[in-house]
Amino acid sequence: MYKKVLLAADGSDHSIRAASHAAKVAKIDQGKIDIVYAVDGKTSKEDVLHGLDKYQVKKERKEKLKPIIDVIEAADLECETHFVHGEPGPSIVDFANNNDYDCVVVGSRGLNKVQTMILGSVSHKIAKRVHCPVLIVK
Amino acid sequence: MNIAKLKETWFGNVRGDVLAGIVVALALIPEAIAFSIIAGVDPMVGLYASFCIAVVIAFVGGRPGMISAATGAMALLMVTLVADHGLQYLLAATILTGVLQILFGVFKLATVMKFVPRSVMVGFVNALAILIFMAQIQHFEGEGLLMYSLVALTLAIIYIFPKLTKIIPSTLVAIIVVTVMAIYFGFDIRSVGDLGNLSSELPVFLLPDIPLTFETLAIIFPYSLSLAVVGLLESLLTANIVDDMTDTESDKNKESRGQGIANIVSGFFGGMAGCAMIGQSVINVKSGGNGRLSALVAGVFLMFLIIVLGGLVVQIPMAALAGVMIMVSISTFDWSSVKNLHKIPRTDAAVMVITVVTVVVTHDLSIGVLAGVLLSAIFFAAKISKVTVTQIVAVKGKKKVYKVDGQIFFASVNDLVAKFNFNEGIEEVEIDLTNAHLWDDSAIGALDKIESKFEQNHVKVEYVGLNAESKSLKKKIGGLSKASGH
Numbered sequence: 001m002y003k004k005v006l007l008a009a010d011g012s013d014h015s016i017r018a019a020s021h022a023a024k025v026a027k028i029d030q031g032k033i034d035i036v037y038a039v040d041g042k043t044s045k046e047d048v049l050h051g052l053d054k055y056q057v058k059k060e061r062k063e064k065l066k067p068i069i070d071v072i073e074a075a076d077l078e079c080e081t082h083f084v085h086g087e088p089g090p091s092i093v094d095f096a097n098n099n100d101y102d103c104v105v106v107g108s109r110g111l112n113k114v115q116t117m118i119l120g121s122v123s124h125k126i127a128k129r130v131h132c133p134v135l136i137v138k
Numbered sequence: 139m140n141i142a143k144l145k146e147t148w149f150g151n152v153r154g155d156v157l158a159g160i161v162v163a164l165a166l167i168p169e170a171i172a173f174s175i176i177a178g179v180d181p182m183v184g185l186y187a188s189f190c191i192a193v194v195i196a197f198v199g200g201r202p203g204m205i206s207a208a209t210g211a212m213a214l215l216m217v218t219l220v221a222d223h224g225l226q227y228l229l230a231a232t233i234l235t236g237v238l239q240i241l242f243g244v245f246k247l248a249t250v251m252k253f254v255p256r257s258v259m260v261g262f263v264n265a266l267a268i269l270i271f272m273a274q275i276q277h278f279e280g281e282g283l284l285m286y287s288l289v290a291l292t293l294a295i296i297y298i299f300p301k302l303t304k305i306i307p308s309t310l311v312a313i314i315v316v317t318v319m320a321i322y323f324g325f326d327i328r329s330v331g332d333l334g335n336l337s338s339e340l341p342v343f344l345l346p347d348i349p350l351t352f353e354t355l356a357i358i359f360p361y362s363l364s365l366a367v368v369g370l371l372e373s374l375l376t377a378n379i380v381d382d383m384t385d386t387e388s389d390k391n392k393e394s395r396g397q398g399i400a401n402i403v404s405g406f407f408g409g410m411a412g413c414a415m416i417g418q419s420v421i422n423v424k425s426g427g428n429g430r431l432s433a434l435v436a437g438v439f440l441m442f443l444i445i446v447l448g449g450l451v452v453q454i455p456m457a458a459l460a461g462v463m464i465m466v467s468i469s470t471f472d473w474s475s476v477k478n479l480h481k482i483p484r485t486d487a488a489v490m491v492i493t494v495v496t497v498v499v500t501h502d503l504s505i506g507v508l509a510g511v512l513l514s515a516i517f518f519a520a521k522i523s524k525v526t527v528t529q530i531v532a533v534k535g536k537k538k539v540y541k542v543d544g545q546i547f548f549a550s551v552n553d554l555v556a557k558f559n560f561n562e563g564i565e566e567v568e569i570d571l572t573n574a575h576l577w578d579d580s581a582i583g584a585l586d587k588i589e590s591k592f593e594q595n596h597v598k599v600e601y602v603g604l605n606a607e608s609k610s611l612k613k614k615i616g617g618l619s620k621a622s623g624h
Contacts, residue, residue, distance in 0.1 A: 041420040044382045046474050049263065049375070050256055057382060085383050087424070 001102065003031040007072075008092045008106040008126065010037055011064035018107035018137040019068045023075035025103055025135065033072050033079040035065060036095050038088035058083075089125035096130045105135045147202050151429045158427025159435025162205050162418055164310045166192075166440050167451070168462045169418075170208045171330055175459070176273045177213040177410060178220040179228065180334035181451075184208040185444055186341040187232075187409030192437030194400040196430045200392030201377040203384060203428040205418040205436060206400060210270045210466065211372050211503055212365055212411045219361045229346040231358040231365065232405030238366035239398030246391050247370075257486040258510035259375060260475045261493025263416075265506055267471035268498055274460045274467075277328070284327060285457050292316050292461025307421070309462050316458040317450070330459065331452030338448030340441065341407035364504035366398075369413035371507065373397050376414035383423045417469055485517040523550035525574075527557040537566040547577035551584035560591045567592055572603030581608075582615040 007022040009015035026033050039047070039061070051057035065081055072079045084091040096104050108123045127134045166188050174184030188207035195206045220228050278285055295312035320327065330336065348354050377388050393414075401411050422432055444451065479487050489510050497506030525544035532539050546554060569588070576582060589599045604612060 039382070041383055041424050045379050045416060045420065046472065048379045048382050049260055049472055050474070054378070054382065083385075085385055 001029050002026055003029055004099075004101045004103075005031055005033045006096050006099070006101040006104045007033055007035050007068070008038070008088075008104065008122070009035050009065060009068045010088075011066075011068065012107070012109075014107035014109055014137070016067050016071060016107075018105050019071040021135060021137045022105035023072050023077055025105060026072075026077050027075055030077070031102070033077055034082060034099070034101070035068055035072075035079055036082045036084060036092055037061065037065060038091045039083060039085050040087055044085070088122045092122070092126055093129045096126070096132070101132050103133050103135060104130050105137065107137045148430050151426070152431060154426030155429045155431035156435050158422045158425035159432040160439050161307055161425045162422050162427070162432065162436040163439035163443065165307045165418060165421055166205075166207055166436060167443060168309060168313055168454070168459055169210075169415075169466065170440070171451070171454070172459045172463045172466075173208045173210050173213040174410070175330075175333050176210065176270070177216050177228075179225055179410060181330055181336050182334075183225065183228075183408060183410050184213070185336075185440065186407055187404045187412050189437045189441040190341065190404040190407050190409050191400040191412045192433050192440070194403045195396055196432075196434035196437065198392075198399050199396040199430070199433070200389035200394075201380055201414075202388075202430045203419070203423055203432060204373075204376055204380045204388075204393075204414050205422050205433055206373065206397065206412060206414045207418065207437075208410055208412040209369075209372065209415050210273075210470075211266050211368050212413055214266070214269050214273070214501065215364050215368060215503060216361060216410060217501070219358070223357060226347045227354070227358055228410055229405045229408065230348050230354065231361045232409065232411040233346065233402050234355075234358055234362035235365040235369065235411045236398040236401030236403075236405065238362055239370060239401060240395050241398075242366065242370060243391050243393075243395030243398060247394070249390075254371065254507065254511060255486075255489065255514045257482075257489040258493050258507055258514060259371075260472050261490040261497075261510050262371065262503060262507055263375075263470055263472050264475065264490070265494045265497030265503060267467040268494065269501065269503075270463055270470065271467040272498075274463050277456045277460045281327065281457075284325060288316055288320075288325075288327070288455060288457035289461045289464070292458050293464060296461065296465050309465065312461060313454055313458045316461070317454045320455045320457075321453055325455065328456045329452065330454045330456065333456070336444075336448055336452045338445045340445070341409065343406055344408060346405065364502065365401075365411045367507070368503050369397055369401070369411060370394055372416070373414035376416045376419050379416060380419050380423060383420070384428050386428075417466060485514075485521070489514045489517065519549045523547070523553065525550045525554050525557070527554070529559070532568065533566075536564055537568065538562070538564055539568045539570060541570045541572075542574040544573075545575050545577060546581040546584065548580035551580045554584055555587055555591075558588055558591075560595055560597075562597075564597060566598045566600070568600050568602060570603045571601060571608065572605075574608070575605065576608035576611050578611075579615045582612055585612070 002025050005022055005026045007019060009019060022033055047057045051060060061083065062081065069079060084095050104126060106123045106126050123136045127136060170184040170188040171181040174181045191206045216228055219231060292312045295315055296308045299308035299311050373393060374390055377390060377393055381388055397413060404412065475490060492513050493506045493510035496509040497503055522545045525542065525546065528541045530539040540558065544550065592599045
């Protein structure tokens with residue numbers, strides 16, 4: 001049923017929470033979890049400015065996802081990390097729709113109405129535009 | 139270069155590049171005008187520069203998808219040159235800047251970038267942001283509430299409009315709204331036309347009208363050197379950011395050369411020196427541009443708009459431009475560095491702050507970078523000059539072993555010598571250098587000094603455990619001093 005699960009994550013607390021739920025979903029069929037981390041322009045700028053070189057930048061991003069990978073490996077599941085570049089919403093949607101997943105899991109930042117209006121909700125965009133079932137973890 | 143690859147970098151993404159180029163052109167116009175005003179020249183100088191540099195870089199740059207034009211960092215460096223000597227000297231300095239940058243490119247000095255520590259780069263962008271903001275304060279002087287409310291309106295539109303649509307740049311919408319309001323209500327406020335002329339003409343090739351003497355060179359050279367260094371610093375940083383955003387590689391030495399060629403062309407066509415722009419490049423990539431065509435479209439469309447709409451552009455109120463510049467300074471500033479200031483090593487924080495303070499005080503980005511680099515070098519030397527010496531008594535009252543740990547060089551030798559006890563009344567001393575590294579003649583000098591001090595007290599000294607590199611250094615330098623000493 002859920003052989004290929006996509007987990008959208010950025011290393012934040014809500015994405016770690018989402019990881020544990022992704023693990024539960026994938027566990028049903030002992031499926032594989034792909035982690036996707038969207039790097040937007042602002043993050044690119046900050047990371048390049050603070051990182052020593054591009055290898056360092058890549059390493060630091062991987063380290064950010066370490067707690068997520070830990071959660072998945074603790075559940076004895078296979079996982080792979082992908083990085084996409086661009087606005088988190090659309091780039092994750094594209095990645096999900098181009099790669100035929102059985103389920104997409106994403107954490108919700110838990111913003112209030114005003115914050116959502118200003119910051120926009122990545123999880124809403126994903127829920128609306130991804131073609132497969134989407135699990136939003138609150 | 140083969141044709142297929144050339145075609146790919148130019149026409150691999152036509153639709154995305156053309157649309158992004160148009161967006162960038164619209165966002166470039168207010169910035170080019172505002173940066174001209176910062177530099178103290180007519181808006182046309184910045185607009186011609188943006189046109190020339192964007193178009194030339196499209197052909198000769200090393201990083202497709204990156205946008206170069208007249209920039210704040212460069213404009214801030216030329217203020218005193220323009221004030222003291224005028225536009226013609228600025229044009230000459232721009233050409234010389236280009237020549238220096240080509241030389242940097244030819245001698246592959248792009249790699250020198252790695253000697254600029256990250257904390258200095260962070261200080262650089264923060265200082266740049268602060269200077270751009272400070273340059274706006276003059277526009278508020280002697281103005282009333284109207285000025286403040288129009289700036290507030292501009293900023294409100296810039297930050298809220300993207301929630302509705304991201305297709306049209308919000309800075310452009312803000313400028314149009316505020317300009318239309320100013321014309322419609324006949325506001326009595328300063329506009330672009332009050333600060334300089336704007337002609338709807340294409341730039342023409344002209345030699346700068348300056349005496350070709352050594353004196354001229356002495357005037358412009360320091361400015362050109364600062365411009366060349368700062369321009370490359372920002373361009374290569376931007377190239378790295380675009381590399382990361384597009385997940386592709388770029389040729390940094392070709393980019394240095396390209397920046398040089400672009401500045402030379404700009405100078406001959408009446409434009410000021412420029413470099414790559416972080417903000418505009420991010421806008422370009424976000425809008426879907428990643429090929430050479432995007433920079434070309436940006437430059438050409440900008441010139442087209444100025445020729446068609448020149449009469450309207452002069453009516454843009456300064457309030458709208460100041461608002462745009464405040465936005466530019468807010469987005470240039472690296473806020474994460476302030477947020478994490480207490481988390482990063484204290485020396486790094488000090489370097490960042492010193493870089494910012496130096497720039498704000500001197501109004502010169504290149505002096506700030508120099509101060510930052512020197513300070514980090516001193517901190518680094520201080521950090522690695524910590525030497526530890528442990529003493530072990532081997533044979534009581536007779537022999538002692540000293541174990542030396544650390545880097546032995548000019549900054550650490552004073553510490554090292556002080557750590558030995560020369561008057562202990564023992565017969566023999568063994569100095570174990572297994573965990574030490576000798577770096578320079580000060581290190582060898584220190585070892586000789588230790589040896590002779592012990593020998594004065596009739597203690598026999600033996601050095602053991604030198605690594606190969608240290609050994610050959612000691613042989614090369616130490617051999618000489620020993621031979622003459624005995």
